[in-house]
Amino acid sequence: MTRLFWRFALLVVLAIALASCVIYFTFSRLFGDPLEHIARDQAAGQIFLLEQYIDQAPADDWLPRLNKVREVSDVALELQPLSIVLPALPTEARAQLLRGAVVMDVGGKAFYRRVDATGARYAGSEDDVLHAQNLPIDVGQALRMEAIRFAVIALCLLLPLGWWTRAHGRSLAALSRMADDFGQGDLAARAQVKPASSIAPLAGRINEMAERIGSLLEARRHLLLSVSHELRTPIARLEFGLALLDERHGGLDPALRRRVDAMGADVEELKTLVNELLGLMQLDHAPALPRQPFAVAPLLRDCMAAVLPRQVEAGIADDLGELRGDPRLLARAIGNLLGNAAKYATARIALSAVREGDALRIVIEDDGPGIPAGQREQVFAPFYRLAREQDHATAGHGLGLAIAARAVALHGGAIAIDDSPLGGARFTIYIRV
Template sequence: MFAMLVRLYLTVAGLLLCSMLLVQQAFPYLFPDQYSQSARHEFSGELALLREHLRGVGIGELPERIAALNRSNPDRYSVLSPAMALRLPARVLAELAASGTASDHVSTEHHHVYVRLDHGDVVQISYDESDFPIRYIAYATVFAMVLVGLMIWLQPHWRDLERLRDAAARFGDGDLNARARLPGGSSIRQLCVYFNNMADQIGCLIQSQRDMVNAASHELRTPITRLEFGLANLGDTLDDRVARARVHALRCDVEELDLLVGELLTLGMLERSGPMPALERIDLSAFLRASTGVSAEELRIRSTHIEWELAPALKEVVVEPRSLGRAFSNLMRNALRYADGTIRVGAEAVEHGWQLVVEDDGVGIPPEDRLRVFEPFYRLDRSRDRATGGFGLGLSIVRQVIDRHGGEIHIESSPLGGARFVMRIPWHQPGEWRGRSRAPREEPAADAGHFEHSFHLQ
């Protein structure tokens, strides 16, 4: 609000100052006759008294009388010699010849009024407004009142804009129920109505899409289960080895389809804007070792081992264990899929939270793909064979889980040669989940690794 107030005030004050300067500097030259008439009218009483006071005074006594008048107001009155009077502007001489009085604005602060006496001499009356400080106090008061008026006018506008901004931020963070509520007299109420209508339409579209995916996934579960049982029974009744092999291949396809449906249901659940389950305090080391989702047999078959580098000081953390366990399992299975022989898991406390790292010694992920791998159904390996597996949903689920924990995730190049997934999760307290606000994005500690704070929710 302060920046907006300053810009608005400077604009209004600049225009007001230009207007004042235009009136003071230009108007006397644009309207000389009106200013001259106003000055003569203002000094008409003084001019009449001056003429009466100097009536019948000879030329020799005139300087003495003028000096007597100047004792009370120094340098206000002066007598112009005929030669000096002839050097006056032509307009002034014309006014003196016509009415015996004239005025001249030397500048915006210095003015002269002239009166011709009976014997033809001209007396000049000078008045100076530059020594009146009240004038500048008045200007300062005007500008101060303008500032106060702008503050009073801007405050409700800024309040309503903040409400609209907050609603837009919550909607952008995934709260599809976020709406801006403004009073009926708000000047941006119509904009608020347009925003709410837009949010309603977007929310309906997203919700209908999610409902359609969830409904389709649920409906697919039943025929998939029937197919799986039917193929199992069929395989038990066949004697032909080729037929059994084909049935086995079909069962693998059905299992793959069942896995896809499960991934879709999980992703749909995480994308809902409702509150998370209660947060719990867990033993991090035991939790991670039990949530790898990778069996010892799989590690043996792939000739891969896991290196654990868990900081001893980081014993317990507060998380939602079910969803975080699923995210960690997805990262571990992703690492197992591409690792050549080593998977490294690390965890340590960092500023404002804790950090979990999963890396491998595989081929890594190209920098241009590190943002897109978290998109649903995006796959680095376009060949969807069982050797590589996956549907491109595992990392999307990871991102949703970390996002709902208020954390951040990004990908780096691992010292092992492969990909390095770095997750940062803020500290939480056990109990009901209070919101989805992100943790403050501070600069990392010196030992926090190369965490990129230009995070794009990769």
């Protein structure tokens, strides 16, 4: 949750900085520049000396008093022509200066003020400006104080935020672990979150959802297993009856013989469906995959030899090495993919395999009609079949690809589907060795 905390911390710091800027510009609009007020407060002694000592002198004593102050003060007090000072000031400051107000120059640590507007001090005093320099103005100190205030406020906000993020992060981590475990097939996984946590209501609802999903999946598994086992008994009876009929009435007329043969084919199809269904259920609830080393290249060649009557174009590298897992299960996955290609291929089926670093890539492709891009993920779902004439014409129950995907996943791999250069579908198996 470190990333979450730093994102919150950055957001808090930016918010404080933005608030400081807004406050500064608002105060500047309503009450004048805050920095100028600070500078005026720091130069209050010199302004007081000017207004209460120098300006209080009689008309003919104004300049002598100014000179006395020059002798004892570190502040440089100079008289400058009004015509030179005015163009150097901003418009608002010019108006203030003409009114006789003190105009602060914060950056220059100085201020300006007209001597007077009527020439009462001395001859030509209405055209002079008193320029005070080297004033004890230190705006940097005020800015440093504001920076410290900013840091203290940020720290006081970030400390409780860090504590909250840590507690919140633990709850999110527990929720994430539960989601991972549940997604990997542990239907009993639940999020363990303290009741005081901010995400406790969310965790409770997710646990309830997981409970319902687990119940539905378990009910589905029991239903499929029960149906599959219950179907075996009537299928066995039908097989026995057909065999008895064939034995006792070997000389059936051709029409009845075709009917009996069709019934036998239907029984075999039912047997295949039940066996595939039971095989899929076993894979879905396999506790652990037996791990034993086996050579990949011979296994692929044996799978190719089993695809009859199609001829498979082979491109199997010699350096595939060994893989740890269940060779029977992987052979079934390869066989299902080759069988699927044989159903839809027009003339060509190709199988290739290469070793890419620590990964094994097996490609099975054909020149059939292919699989639409929008349905390539759905074809791995049990009983899913494409709504095409070719799919309804081919035998199958929509379990072969589901079994292949589950078998490859148990070996730590995955299957991807795209378009083949041959014109049909290309199934690519990636397995880390």
